[in-house]
Amino acid sequence: xxxxxxxxxxxxxxxxxxxxxxxxxxxxxxxxxxxxxxxxxxxxxxxxxxxxxxxxxxxxxxxxxxxxxxxxxxxxxxxxxxxxxxxxxxxxxxxxxxxxxxxxxxxxxxxxxxxxxxxxxxxxxxxxxxxxxxxxxxxxxxxxxxxxxxxxxxxxxxxxxxxxxxxxxxxxxxxxxxxxxxxxxxxxxxxxxxxxxxxxxxxxxxxxxxxxxxxxxxxxxxxxxxxxxxxxxxxxxxxxxxxxxxxxxxxxxxxxxxxxxxxxxxxxxxxxxxxx
Amino acid sequence: xxxxxxxxxxxxxxxxxxxxxxxxxxxxxxxxxxxxxxxxxxxxxxxxxxxxxxxxxxxxxxxxxxxxxxxxxxxxxxxxxxxxxxxxxxxxxxxxxxxxxxxxxxxxxxxxxxxxxxxxxxxxxxxxxxxxxxxxxxxxxxxxxxxxxxxxxxxxxxxxxxxxxxxxxxxxxxxxxxxxxxxxxxxxxxxxxxxxxxxxxxxxxxxxxxxxxxxxxxxxxxxxxxxxxxxxxxxxxxxxxxxxxxxxxxxxxxxxxxxxxxxxxxxxxxxxxxxxxxxxxxxxxxxxxx
Numbered sequence: 001x002x003x004x005x006x007x008x009x010x011x012x013x014x015x016x017x018x019x020x021x022x023x024x025x026x027x028x029x030x031x032x033x034x035x036x037x038x039x040x041x042x043x044x045x046x047x048x049x050x051x052x053x054x055x056x057x058x059x060x061x062x063x064x065x066x067x068x069x070x071x072x073x074x075x076x077x078x079x080x081x082x083x084x085x086x087x088x089x090x091x092x093x094x095x096x097x098x099x100x101x102x103x104x105x106x107x108x109x110x111x112x113x114x115x116x117x118x119x120x121x122x123x124x125x126x127x128x129x130x131x132x133x134x135x136x137x138x139x140x141x142x143x144x145x146x147x148x149x150x151x152x153x154x155x156x157x158x159x160x161x162x163x164x165x166x167x168x169x170x171x172x173x174x175x176x177x178x179x180x181x182x183x184x185x186x187x188x189x190x191x192x193x194x195x196x197x198x199x200x201x202x203x204x205x206x207x208x209x210x211x212x213x214x215x216x217x218x219x220x221x222x223x224x225x226x227x228x229x230x231x232x233x234x235x236x237x238x239x240x241x242x243x244x245x246x247x248x249x250x251x252x253x254x255x256x257x258x259x260x261x262x263x264x265x266x267x268x269x270x271x272x273x274x275x276x
Numbered sequence: 277x278x279x280x281x282x283x284x285x286x287x288x289x290x291x292x293x294x295x296x297x298x299x300x301x302x303x304x305x306x307x308x309x310x311x312x313x314x315x316x317x318x319x320x321x322x323x324x325x326x327x328x329x330x331x332x333x334x335x336x337x338x339x340x341x342x343x344x345x346x347x348x349x350x351x352x353x354x355x356x357x358x359x360x361x362x363x364x365x366x367x368x369x370x371x372x373x374x375x376x377x378x379x380x381x382x383x384x385x386x387x388x389x390x391x392x393x394x395x396x397x398x399x400x401x402x403x404x405x406x407x408x409x410x411x412x413x414x415x416x417x418x419x420x421x422x423x424x425x426x427x428x429x430x431x432x433x434x435x436x437x438x439x440x441x442x443x444x445x446x447x448x449x450x451x452x453x454x455x456x457x458x459x460x461x462x463x464x465x466x467x468x469x470x471x472x473x474x475x476x477x478x479x480x481x482x483x484x485x486x487x488x489x490x491x492x493x494x495x496x497x498x499x500x501x502x503x504x505x506x507x508x509x510x511x512x513x514x515x516x517x518x519x520x521x522x523x524x525x526x527x528x529x530x531x532x533x534x535x536x537x538x539x540x541x542x543x544x545x546x547x548x549x550x551x552x553x554x555x556x557x558x559x560x561x562x563x564x565x566x
Contacts, residue, residue, distance in 0.1 A: 005373050014374040020366060021383035024443065028386055030410070031398050043408040046417070093293035096286035108294065110561055115301045117553035119501050121522045122546040125529045125539050126307035149300040156293060210391040212504035217530065227504070230393040234400075234508040241402055248394040259389035260382050267452045274490045274560050275449050 028252070035059070035245035042241040058246035066229070068247065075225035075251075077140050078215070079208035082147035083201055086155045089148075091197065094159035099168065109160065113272060116153040120213045131218055138220045146218065147208045155204055158269045162196025199265035202258055209255050226251040305546075311539035318533035331540035335528075341541075343516045344524040347431055348548075351520055352499045354435040355442060356492055362439075363446030363491065364484065368476075370447070371454045381451075388444040392504035399437045400426060400509045430510045430518035437505055442498075446491045453487035454480065486559075493556035500549050521545050 005013075022029075034042050036054045044052075062068050097105045127146065128137075136142030166189065174188045212227040219228050230251055233244045259266070267275055312331055316324040335341055370381060387395065403409050404425035412422050425433040457480065465475050503522045506512055512519035512527060519527070525545060529538030 010373050010375070013369065013372040014376065017369050017372075017374050017380045018376065020369065021380040024440070025383040025386050027395070027398055027403065027440070028390065030402060031394075034402065045408075045413050047410060047413055089293050089296065092289035096289035100282050100286035102283065102286065106561070108290065110557055112293070112297055113560065114553060114557060115297050117497055117549055117556070118301065118305075119522065119542075119545045119549040121501060121503070121525045122542040122549070123304035123308055124526065125311060125535050125542060126304040128530065129307075129535070130304075149296060152293060152297060206389060210389070212392040213501065216393075216504055216507065217526070227391050227393050230391070230397060231504070231508050233397055241408070244397060244401060248398060252390050252394055255389045255391070256386060259385070263381070263385055263448065266388075267449055270445070271449060271490050271494060272560050275453055275487050 031245045032249050034242055035249045037242050039242045058242045062243050062247045071224055071226050071229040074223055075209055078143045078225050079205045081144040082208050083204040086148045086152050090155040090159055094156050094163055098160055098163035112153040112156055138222045140223045146214045151204050151207055155200055157272045158200040166192045202262045203265050203269045206255055206259055308539045308542045311535050312543050314536050316535040331536045335537050335540045340516045344519050344521045348520040351435055352496055355439045355499055358439040359442045359446040362443050363450045366447045367450040367454050370451055385444045385448055387440050393508050395441055396437055396505040396508045426510050434505055434518055438502055442495055449491050450487055453484055457483045496552045
């Protein structure tokens with residue numbers, strides 16, 4: 001509802017909004033800045049904002065001491081892997097529910113949603129014991145399985161809301177023009193479905209990347225993704241702010257960038273289509 | 277276009293997802309329920325006798341449980357209050373004409389993408405640390421005594437951290453809802469002489485009611501399960517001052533290895549979450565018909 005306002009009013013709005021925006025963003029900005037300081041500069045009083053000697057030494061140290069990229073790679077494998085497998089299972093399901101809705105489609109959708117509302121701690125003990133007995137504890141495969149299952153309802157729902165927007169008439173038109181089922185799917189539906197699938201992929205990688213209940217409880221040194229690796233900084237030795245900041249900056253940067261591209265999908269995905 | 281043939285195909289396409297989720301739900305749930313009636317401690321191998329409701333009475337009468345329930349409610353309600361009120365105000369502001377709206381939006385939304393362990397540790401060390409944190413520097417500059425946030429007000433500090441993480445979510449959803457408001461309605465009210473406050477309470481807020489409800493319900497689902505933020509900042513302490521239900525069940529199960537009691541706690545957590553879930557499902561279900 002952009003209405004015409006006086007330039008003065010617009011200037012006040014701008015100043016206020018930027019002030020609040022910067023305030024909310026400040027902890028992230030501060031983390032990024034601190035990652036380029038030395039440890040002594042990181043705790044300097046009064047705090048240093050831009051007037052310090054920028055250094056990359058923390059990034060080097062973090063990698064050397066703790067093999068950072070192995071945890072980074074764990075995060076990539078777990079979040080991308082669980083999302084791709086999830087899509088593989090969810091695309092046919094959402095497709096069928098959107099284009100061949102039956103009497104029980106709505107019930108199935110609602111039931112899937114209800115599994116998402118199960119508090120993870122309610123099944124922590126059995127999952128932990130099953131993982132311990134099957135050797136899945138502290139393995140990337142184990143986490144891929146769990147994250148696939150906990151995000152599957154969101155994937156199905158998001159895809160469903162996207163697919164439902166594809167008009168069914170277009171299929172009939174293609175059929176009238178003599179398209180077979182194969183070319184129907186390949187040339188008519190797929191191009192229309194790709195944007196929805198892409199947004200779903202993006203949002204779910206973000207959710208899986210930041211998941212911090214199962215990743216913390218089911219991993220140790222081997223399969224720990226960044227969420228669990230960063231948690232090891234909760235028992236620090238000596239000065240560590242700059243190193244914590246460097247590790248944190250690398251952990252959030254890729255997701256921050258992806259997240260900014262997926263703002264709109266975020267609303268749809270996380271409200272299960274209730275707000276668009 | 278739904279022929280007999282396509283119906284059958286549809287069923288085949290849906291079944292993998294349904295079977296997997298059914299297994300994911302029923303098997304662990306059944307096991308939790310089963311364990312909750314056993315005396316079962318991982319540190320004491322041997323027989324795990326059936327003990328009836330003993331775990332439940334032990335868990336429910338534990339003073340830590342009452343603290344945990346109160347903390348869980350305070351955490352959920354505190355964060356909801358801050359994020360919904362803050363979210364409405366910020367969304368209102370962002371909906372006004374201004375320069376650089378897109379960039380401000382990006383700045384505001386950013387905390388949502390920060391993983392819980394990072395945001396908790398950054399706040400804990402670089403802001404709330406009583407010696408080297410920015411707040412300590414600020415307090416000193418103002419001539420105030422240093423304040424050890426996580427020791428003296430652990431739960432409030434965690435509420436602050438979690439609110440920072442969820443404020444963007446509330447803002448983004450409320451802003452999306454606000455932008456779907458018909459501006460002609462507002463202009464008409466303005467021409468009829470309605471004050472800005474009257475316009476807000478009689479037009480904007482009712483329009484947002486649905487989005488606010490969705491925000492409250494979805495956040496509640498996630499906030500009942502806050503875990504990482506507590507684990508890396510206070511470990512539920514000092515004592516049990518910042519232990520919520522999720523953390524208590526974790527502590528029983530994986531720190532004290534008491535599978536029986538932990539499972540009973542898990543069942544309690546499920547019941548609590550279901551009460552909220554029922555309301556949320558109704559709202560979303562209604563929308564599906566529309």
